[in-house]
Amino acid sequence: SQQGEEDPQALSIQEGENATMNCSYKTSINNLQWYRQNSGRGLVHLILIRSNEREKHSGRLRVTLDTSKKSSSLLITASRAADTASYFCATAGYSGGGADGLTFGKGTHLIIQP
């Protein structure tokens, strides 16, 4: 079963605009990660935010995490055509150490119109 739910399922915006995607999850987490996938290929890691962090930035990406609401958002600023892809949030729970298996949502398909 999938823990995360991304919203919206699909998003189409003009190049240069900002894109915001949301993710909700159900159980307690150790960290939450965002990945990008182009045309059914491998996933590219974008950013990781830990459960004790509230906001993180990486280039044009900004991620927030609200553990009380069990939700996260990914903001891509000044979008480019190359940002067209599917975006997934993935959560990792607590275990005896090391990297847990990730639980993914169904993804948001982002289309950037030139």
Add this chain to the structure above:
Amino acid sequence: DAGVTQSPTHLIKTRGQQVTLRCSPKSGHDTVSWYQQALGQGPQFIFQYYEEEERQRGNFPDRFSGHQFPNYSSELNVNALLLGDSALYLCASSYSGDTQYFGPGTRLTVL
């Protein structure tokens, strides 16, 4: 520095057959995880290997098995293939930490 590699890229099998997929982790990584991604869905966690043992397992039947070798590379085996096993199989590696780096995947088609 090579990233995560997987082989083969594509594979076509028939129902009932067995398949083996291979993964080489990123240099310096010791943990390998496998995921199944059906069309239009997010990846689903199959299992994770660390120090040549299965450390975690998702909700997949025993037809799915794996192995990790001393050089940290890994294999995913699926027996008695079903049509529903058609999917993109992704391997990810990590080093005792949180970030998992994914390979390009193996596209399996079961006819």
